[in-house]
Amino acid sequence: MPAGDMNRHAVPASPAPAPPPHGIRALFSVKDAPNRWPIGLRAAICAGAPLLAGWLTGQTAAGLMAGLGAFTSLYGSGRPYLNRSRYLALVALSFACTVALGMAVETIPVLAVFTVVVIAMAATYLCSALRVGGPGAYMFTLTCAAGTALPTAELAPWGAGLLVLAGGAFAWVVHMVPAIFRPRGPEKHAVAAAGRAVATYARVAGTPGQHGARHKAAMALNAAWAALVTYQPTHGWQGPTLDRLQGINRQLHLLFAETVRAAGRGDTAGGAVAERATQLAAAAGNPPATAWPGGSIPLGAPGPWEALRAGVRRGSVSRLVVLRVGVAALIAGIAAGLLGLERAYWAVASAVLILHMGMDWLRTLQRGAERLLGTWIGLLLAGAVLVLHPQGLWLVLVVMVLQFIIEVTVMRNYALAAVFITTVAITIASGGRRVDDVPGLLLARGVDTSIGCGIALVVFVVLTPRATLARIPAALTSTLNAAGAVVDFLATNDASTRDAHLARRKLQAAVFRLGEASAAAVGGSTGQRRAAEQSWPAVFAAQSLAYGVLSACWLLDRGDAAMAKELSGAFAPDTGGLAAVHAAFGILKTAIRTGASPEQLPELPHFLDQETSTLRDSLPLSPR
Numbered sequence: 001m002p003a004g005d006m007n008r009h010a011v012p013a014s015p016a017p018a019p020p021p022h023g024i025r026a027l028f029s030v031k032d033a034p035n036r037w038p039i040g041l042r043a044a045i046c047a048g049a050p051l052l053a054g055w056l057t058g059q060t061a062a063g064l065m066a067g068l069g070a071f072t073s074l075y076g077s078g079r080p081y082l083n084r085s086r087y088l089a090l091v092a093l094s095f096a097c098t099v100a101l102g103m104a105v106e107t108i109p110v111l112a113v114f115t116v117v118v119i120a121m122a123a124t125y126l127c128s129a130l131r132v133g134g135p136g137a138y139m140f141t142l143t144c145a146a147g148t149a150l151p152t153a154e155l156a157p158w159g160a161g162l163l164v165l166a167g168g169a170f171a172w173v174v175h176m177v178p179a180i181f182r183p184r185g186p187e188k189h190a191v192a193a194a195g196r197a198v199a200t201y202a203r204v205a206g207t208p209g210q211h212g213a214r215h216k217a218a219m220a221l222n223a224a225w226a227a228l229v230t231y232q233p234t235h236g237w238q239g240p241t242l243d244r245l246q247g248i249n250r251q252l253h254l255l256f257a258e259t260v261r262a263a264g265r266g267d268t269a270g271g272a273v274a275e276r277a278t279q280l281a282a283a284a285g286n287p288p289a290t291a292w293p294g295g296s297i298p299l300g301a302p303g304p305w306e307a308l309r310a311g312v313r314r315g316s317v318s319r320l321v322v323l324r325v326g327v328a329a330l331i332a333g334i335a336a337g338l339l340g341l342e343r344a345y346w347a348v349a350s351a352v353l354i355l356h357m358g359m360d361w362l363r364t365l366q367r368g369a370e371r372l373l374g375t376w377i378g379l380l381l382a383g384a385v386l387v388l389h390p391q392g393l394w395l396v397l398v399v400m401v402l403q404f405i406i407e408v409t410v411m412r413n414y415a416l417a418a419v420f421i422t423t424v425a426i427t428i429a430s431g432g433r434r435v436d437d438v439p440g441l442l443l444a445r446g447v448d449t450s451i452g453c454g455i456a457l458v459v460f461v462v463l464t465p466r467a468t469l470a471r472i473p474a475a476l477t478s479t480l481n482a483a484g485a486v487v488d489f490l491a492t493n494d495a496s497t498r499d500a501h502l503a504r505r506k507l508q509a510a511v512f513r514l515g516e517a518s519a520a521a522v523g524g525s526t527g528q529r530r531a532a533e534q535s536w537p538a539v540f541a542a543q544s545l546a547y548g549v550l551s552a553c554w555l556l557d558r559g560d561a562a563m564a565k566e567l568s569g570a571f572a573p574d575t576g577g578l579a580a581v582h583a584a585f586g587i588l589k590t591a592i593r594t595g596a597s598p599e600q601l602p603e604l605p606h607f608l609d610q611e612t613s614t615l616r617d618s619l620p621l622s623p624r
Helices: 024-028 037-056 060-074 081-105 109-129 138-149 157-175 185-204 210-230 238-265 270-283 303-310 317-338 343-353 361-387 393-409 413-428 438-462 466-491 498-523 524-559 561-570 575-594 606-617
Strands: none
Touching: 024 466, 024 524, 037 060, 037 157, 060 081, 060 138, 060 157, 060 393, 060 413, 081 109, 081 138, 081 157, 081 185, 081 413, 109 138, 109 303, 109 317, 109 343, 109 393, 185 210, 185 238, 185 317, 185 498, 210 238, 238 270, 303 413, 317 343, 317 438, 343 361, 343 466, 361 413, 393 413, 413 438, 413 606, 466 498, 466 575, 466 606, 498 524, 524 561, 524 606, 561 606, 575 606
């Protein structure tokens, strides 16, 4: 009898993850972002030191110019120090080049706008494809705009670039100082975070909150492997501490796999798994010199060249984001020029800010509202600073305090952070000189920002293709394809080879893309949200299926006798188990593509039966 008829499993009752707060509620909500003060302190030091040096030498404007390079300190916080050193050097050099280019063409309005647009698009592509994260491409556009606004007419573009590079070099040094005291600090922090996430998932497995906890645990484990593998040098001895951390993270991944398998059977992982994960998280701070069960480790995330190639492929989200940024930046620059605004770059920077992260409609709209509210309130604070006209050490202190507050608040409430972002940007752009027409300057900045935000929102709506609704079916099909490739390796008891790890990495990436597609629809238009609600059971089932396959790989790596016995029986040559799996996946993919009810499924191996049947029961995605 077909497995789909033999055991009709109910679709999980777990609700779809709620979209982040939006509207008025989002403007006043405060998110949890612990332990931001060290990042704020580092940013404050990096911003204040160049300005202090400029004041001491009688070149305040030059110090502010060098301070643009201090934005280098905002990047690379979670990376291992060796990788971070190269990464930050590239960021600092990029800041210097963007400022120099902007100053070289600032007297030619048409060429200036075109240059800023190209910088915005290139930075967006690189940051999106490489998943750089915040502040992403925005700071490269902002430094170009701020650099061209500084009153340093006596400086040649190359001289300004060198000043910015000097500020970036100082930020590089400040960023790298902790490596002297905790050379493996980022790796330890990543593994400890993964341990806490796995412990949380184990505690809530089998409850309505398990989906969100499972996703966070998977993301934390993925980030830990990136720190332990992807960002490590490919050649040379890496030391015993890294080996021990990799061993701890492997044990955490095994605990995650056990929890996934238990949840798939309707059981709970129990407090023992959560307690063990908590102990491993604590051990990451000082990894014990004890032996750990050997076995293979993941390959880590794709390398930069592979990620960049993926970013330009047809259907890539990065391509759409770059297109939006380019169109919005160009229109904002042209509109600002036609309206006679003195600094069109500020409108361009505002448009880039709204679009460069590739967020869904609700979050994009929220970011626009936060930016507008924060900007107009920040103009009042900026006006007070310009009227008071702090000089010398007072100016240094003001910039440092503002930068510290920004970094402490930006992850908690962006509207609040935007108040201080606006203030520090205008303070830096003033070049330390008294502004004669303060109201006129503030009004111009407010109008620039409003134009940029408005254009960005219009471009988002126009360039959001109807294909957005097809992202979920496409992601579901991609997940099943990737799961089938991994099952091929499970069938031959060969899940630890390099090719198998590549297949496992593709499956993990497919699961993340499926989650992103669902979240984008949840945060989209009314029709998209309705489609997301209708497809949620299928998304949940497909993710559970994928994690079940990945968990089988991890348990097989550990030498789990029960899993090895189950796989050998399910995929014995005379059972036709592998052919049945591919036939079932084919039936599901056909139903997803056509929108028709799926046919009956063949009998499947036990470890795939429940999730596959649940996925079948959740189709079609919407009534025909």
